[in-house]
Amino acid sequence: MESLGAPVEEGDGAHPNPELTPEVFDQAVFMIALTAGPEHRLVYSNEAFRGLFGDRPHGVPVREAFGDEPADPFLALLDQVYADTTARRLAAPRVVAGPGGGERHFIHSASPVRSRYGRGVLVALVDATAEVSATRRAELLSDQRLETLHRYEALVSAVSQMVWVARPDGSMTELVEGWESFTGQPWRSAMDAGWFEVIHPLDVDGLVEAWRRAAADRGMFEAVFRVRSTDGDYRHVQSRAVPVVCEGEVVEWIGATSDIEDQWRNRLREELMARAVAVTDTPHMDDAFMAMAAVVVPDLADACAIFLLTDPDRAPGGSVSATRVASVARPGLPPLPPMLRQEYLLGARARRVIAERRPTLLTFEPHAPPQGAVPTVSAAWLSEAEATALTLVPVIIDGRVVALAAAAVCGGRPRPDRAYIELLHEVLQLAQVPLGQSLELQRTRQVALALQRALLTSTPPVPGAGLAARYQPSSRTAEVGGDWFDAFLLPDGSLALTIGDVAGHDLAAATGMGQLRSMLRAIAYAHSDRHAPAEILAELDLAATGLDVAAFATVIHVHLVPSGGGWQAAWSNAGHPPPLLLPASGAPCLLSGGEADIPLCVDPARPRTTHHRRIDPGDTLVLFTDGLVEIPGEHLARGLDRLAAAAVAARHLPVDELCERLLGQAPDGRDDVAVLAFRPDPAAP
Template identity: 60%
Template sequence: MDAVEPKLVPEVFDTAVVSVALLRGPEHRLVYYNDAFRRLFGPRTIDAPAAEAFADEQAAPFITLLDQVYEDGLARQVTSPRASAGTAPGAPGPRYFVYSCTSVASRHGRGVLVVAVDTTTEVVAAERAEELSQQRQQALERYEALVSAVSQMVWLLRPDGSMTELVEGWEDFTGSPWRPVMDQGWLELIHPRDTARLVQAWADAVAGPPAMFEATFRVLTASGEYRHVRSRAVPVLREGRVAEWIGATADMEDEWRARLRERLLARVSAAPGQHLRGVFAAMAEAVVPDLTDACAVFRLPDGDGQAAEDVIATRVASAARPGLPALPALHSQSYRVGPVAREVIDSRLPRLLTFAAGHPPDGVLPDVSVRWLAAAEATSLVLVPIVVDSAVVAFAAAAGCGDSPPPSAADIALLTEVLQQAQKALRDALEHQHTRRMALILQRAQLTPAPSVPGADVAARYQPASTTAEIGGDWYDAFFLPDGTLALAIGDIAGHDLTAATAMGQLRSMLRALAYNSNRPATPADILAQLDRAAEGLDVAPFVTIVLVHLVLRADGWHAVWANAGHPPPLLIPADGPARYLAGRRADLPLCVDPDTGRSVHRRTFGAGDTLLLYTDGLVETPEAGLTEGLDRLAATATAARHLPVEELCDELRRVGDRRDDIALLAFRPRI
């Protein structure tokens, strides 16, 4: 930092253990050097330009470094070997130094402060121990790291606990005077979350074997905001004992924030885009606890609600750091947004609210969320709009709790950026949700209610898959033919989403037309053969399974005739016996495989109380179990529930299926 008035008194370095020199002006005239410098480099002419004071061959890069620091005021350091002209003990040969040059102002005017640390002993010791150049570089870098922060604050800690600021900067950074001892007053400037960790780390360093101390923590600055700093210190040994610690503290907020930003953006970018709630959950979890103590995401209705008087938002995801109260369940979390949230939605700008600990304002969030904020001793709340393709689809509420300070403008900007980073995943999830909705609308429009059948009960159920990717292929139908025959059909079309739903609608209409308009009595096998040729020729679907049943009431009961094109077999649930499958001697091929294949006809008579169940594979197939196990489970459940009315029976049986796939059921039970 550039000094605006002379502050540095070079004589403070007279007894310093490191070599220090001060040069002034553009010629870098030498105006001061301490005894440690003289012992290492020999006497130099005071007020001589650097080109004369340091005239040896190795000085040219050093003078170039001085020019750069004097010109732009930026501190620099370099590690370099050079010959020593002083009386320092040691074997002959090159010595190794770390030079740090800092722009300063003193009574001599503007100039450059040079700190040189002799690292020869460490380098030679490493070479002798390992005989590897890597050890030498590590030793040099260890000391280079120490003096790299000279442009900020350098301090000396003595055994009695007193502290001296060798290079000033603490008061400018914090707005508080330098304290000569690390007491409670000094610790009050440290972030409450970092105090205990910092104190323990320092205690461990002092109590353990001599080694470099390094810690990163937050300090309250003169602007009222916390910034991350890094402190490094090394023990100075005399006669094998620690005589003092010399350390440096540097502002590293920009570096810390850049690393945090990179980490958070990578985390939220990895959110999968299949399920909207999953994306919102990943967004909330990405910012906790690094950026906020708790975060909840509230979904808005389609169209972001800007045209509606009342906007209903629903909490769909939340996360909180350890140590806070358990989060409330996600159910019953819809509420009518208040003026604050509405302002965030309309303006598309974040809004910060601060309040007394545990006293959040009413109406900003649902009552259950407000009660949680009170229990968590929340002190701040940031509402951030989540925008996808110019539409506000949700907003996030990030809370600071306990001793956490309110977020700074930089914190809010980073929070907003991280939440917006999920654009692609959100867009994909929204597209999947829209596709799911359209497929369901189309599919349900085709799945008409079961007709009223004299002398029998008919019930149907359709349960969409819990995953968007599995919706669209299953269907059922029940209708009367011109001669009074009841036709029941159930099937499954390969494919999902709108493609399968559209093909289902076409195939259903074709089946109805072929069955209804037949010029001669046609069996289900005849109709499926015609449907197979039409579907193949018109390229309606790549693969279709279907069961078609004709039911006619006669004097001795209901007579059933059916054909099965590759579909799971119908299930007979007798009124007084175990359920069993009605499988033919051989399975016919699905439709759209070989239109010229022959189709089999099956016949059966049903009595009063018997139930014929048609179903799709989602009821019996799961990734975890085989088809046989699923069929056995369905038959056992049907047997146990056969006494239920047919509507209740369907509700009971659909619970057997895999929620990850579509399920369609069609049940027929004669009453006479």
Template identity: 55%
Template sequence: MSRTGREKGVPELEPEVFDRAIVAVALTAGPEHRLVYYNEAFHDLFGPRPLGVPVGEAFAEPAAERFLDLLGAVHEDKAPRQVTTPRTTEGTDPGAPGRRHFVYSLSPVVSRHGPGVLTVAIDTTAHIEAAERAEELSEQRHQALQRYEALLSAVSQNVWLMSPDGVITELMGGFEEFTGLPWRPRIDQVWLDAVHPQDRAGLVQTFRDAARGTPSMFVCTFRLRAASGEYRRVQSRAVPVVRGGVTVEWVGTTADIEDQWRNRLRERLLARVATVTAAQDVAQAFGATAAAVVPELTDACAVFLLPAPGLPGPGPGGAPTATRIASTARAGLPDLPPLSDQSYQVGPVVQQVIESRRPRLVTFPSGSPPSGIVPDVSTAWLRTVRATSLTIVPIVIDAAVVAFAVAAACADSPPPGPADLALLGEVLHEVRDPLRQALELQRTRQTALTLQRALLTPTPRVPGAELAAHYQPASKTAEIGGDWYDALLLPDGSVALTIGDIAGHDLEAATSMSQLRSMLRVIAYDQAHSGPPADSLARLDRVADGLGIAPLVTAVHVQLTPRPGGGWHAAWSNAGHPPPLLLPVSGQPRFLRGEGPDLPLCVDPSLPRTTWHEDLRTGDTLLLYTDGLIEVPGTDLTEGMAHLAAHADEAQSDGVTLAALCGRLLAAADSRRDDAAVIGFRPIAQGRVWTGMWR
């Protein structure tokens, strides 16, 4: 936490002070980790090693791989490492002293060779701890520890000793400078008051876990209140000092890692913007936006969508209204209120944020949020979680505020600091492009859906027949396809039914659908030139291909003619579409496949097309449908067709109207990813009341 030795005028490390140290000491320099020094104890422990070469050449044995990795880590993040699990050297190199056990530590230093890493290794081989030298060794090791602590005081961290009951008895480094608290000879557990409230329990539990049973290394990252009043992240590392099988104290270091942590956090948060890009609709995009900042930057976040420009929205007095479209909270907090389409009139604080396009931090006593910033149901939730602040951030796209995010500090957490607010604003700024795409896609989808619904006109009343049709847009995607159906009562009393699907899932597909539908209506109505269904589709194919209306179109076109004495005759042609389904009044359902469908439209207009024929009895049901009704990801189309036939046959057996039957089929496909359409025809006895519906 203190400044580096060079900044404080402390001289560079002179490694020769360790020449006669009882612990093994080596010094490497530079990012390539050149071995520039080692003392006699190091020579005795590891044997002769060449100086001036990268340490990877000096320690070529496979067992040294972990040591090399730790050297790179210490040089990179300037944080010391300690390996308290005994390591072993086999001593197979020439001049090596034989098999030895040791532990070691690595610390970043600056010497006359430049920045480097100091390695301190202690020989733990049992036979050197003879009883008659125990006292002497203890003193020598104590001197080595003093030298090591002196070295650590030259880097930006505190070194401390703590008793097993949590009382700090010795402290070196910039404790006063960092915390603004005066140093006392003994610091009891009152120092926990400076730890962030949300980190205290985790810090205590981590220490207890390290101290339980056989004590092990303690490592914990937490937030500590600095002299400025802000919380900064620090990392403490400590090892137990065990004598006679009893832990008598802990020796550790605490380093300020706020800048490193924040840089890594910024990278992680900006990487989460990719999840917003992958969102399929506006609600999912804003949901990913809220999730990107929880829990690292805030305890809870909600996004409120404002009405699009030109659409109704301002409440009484001209105040804007907003709708909560997404919200998320960190684990451990109560469930958020469920989302609803109900909008609320924003208060003066939010209105000021919208008009100024600047974020605003609102602080208040724990559990006492002001009204008007969020809906009443959200305000009640904030009281329950003891919120202490709200940060309102406008989301600006193309110079217009389209939404705003509200981030909450909960559970008595202190308000966010300037760095947190800046990073929160940066993340929400970075999501502008994916949010713009989602909004544009929603507008395009709505336009296409409006066009599509406008063209799906009600089915006509047909004497002697029941006619019904349903259309359902996709429920799990932002896409709209080119599905369409049509039913046309012709001058001679016959009926033309068509169902089709145009490749594409956008406004262009919907526009192409409208053109093809209109052209086929003209062709079918002009009975003097239309001919059988195959001729009608062939004429449509030539025109569509010549005008370049669509890349690929599938369709089934049926002409139904009443038969003398009852029933109807169906003549149909299939251009690459799923086959019609016939539900006989008695018997099993079957698909009218003929010898297979012809090619889709707009592929090769020169190829001939085929007309197939089928007689329908009174009570039979003919269904035309699009693949959205039978297509299930991960399954074969034949499975979907079999399911459709079984479901339709069950509905037919229940005696439901044709409109109800079509509705049930569409309801079964409610969670499909594609839109779906179905149109049905059923001959009825003359004089029966027609009960068809359209939706």
């Protein structure tokens, strides 16, 4: 074996290349080792080499120096390079155990060299651990992504959605097919005019605007629209898409479209039930029908009118009359005919719908609505609005057809399909409970008003004077007030006027009002020789309190006696708004007479006061209840000022017209109102 310290002497066949000085690699960042002779003795290794493999003995063959490593592939490489003097490298990284534990990967090459140790092989190794690890992580991530993609493809194929891709150039690709089976038309590669043929005409503009807005904002695209399905009916679908951004640019949009017709119908039903609460609370039956008509516009129809049958219990086969009580139209259509509360005779087609109790669809050309379906005024509006279809739906409440709904589609809107007619019928029938309640309240109100009006007799003719009275009930459906008026001639030819208000807004108030009115009339007539209204009210207060007629009531009782061409008035006020005296000329004034006495049924022992005032020819005495002047939260003085101003503006009118004019300026209609006006005739002797 040669000495490591002595160079090997070569003969004339020495390698012509210059000798390599291995020490130049001492500080190299890559690993260097040098072998000598055919037995491949390790004669040099630099610091980087020793850092990976540790200190290995020099002067011994590589097999012995690396006895703990699999050396056969490496020794074979050294044999080949030494034999043919051709440089080579291993194709795949080699794995060894690092000094700190764990695997280390390196690639190495072998080159023939000549050094002071003679011929040998220079081995260069480069640590590729980081690269190999990164490659392995990338391969693992790629495998995971591929697995995720397979799962996603399986998932979207299992759900009832159409998945598509749209690119900035306008091209579109369907990833999960379904468009053709849903619409009967093949998928189109661009959103062109042919694509829009299956979209509901009223939804095209909104769909395009939603897409443009999403493209401008690079945000989520979301739209609900109607698509014509294979059976010709339109169904609601929902599309959602998100942009795919690469290096700050949107490269494509990936989206999904699904059929949501069932969810849309359920949502409409829920919306209707929410509106039913408003229908129930509305003070007027007409408002209830108006709210019902508004439910179907514009989702199911462009316009809807409801006709209330005059006699739902009529004998079948006879004529049918109805009143239009509600009409609603979407914006952009001609103005609807005014609500005139006029009765119309319904034609044969409408009567057949009522008799058969099922909806009917009538289709026709624009400007040619069918005869006998709706009244003439409604048919004229359908012609002007270019209606092409009319659905007649009976409104059934408590087993009776009480109304007829007419829903129209106009302009370019497609005619209703079977599903929409069924939904329209269902929507209108869902409202039968609140509408039934409204109708029942209306009937109760009519009965109560009939009772109240029966208790309010007409004013008598008064020689030498004009006399008029008016009563206006509250606008609240379930409320009947306790306001009343009375006017009657006494045996001696004098006149008694009374106006009052019993607390409450129900049948009990109306009943108490009737009893008080009758008792006051009887007391005043029986004691006509007493011209002291205070005494009359004192007796009434005693009787009403003792008999528990009412809990609380206000009243004014006036006694009028002809006197010298005019009339002498005496009155007593039990907590009521004071009378208004409107002179023939000059400023009006309230006849307060000081503090008013307390109301009735509070303390019958309290004394009452009689006041006096002359009423000259042409003067007008106005008695009224608080509903004419009172607004909650406002001082009563403001209402009295409004009344005085209105009376001055209308004092030239006859007393009956004056009463009408004053009722017309009542604040809000939430309370019932009674007005009584007396005016001595200027021409009377």
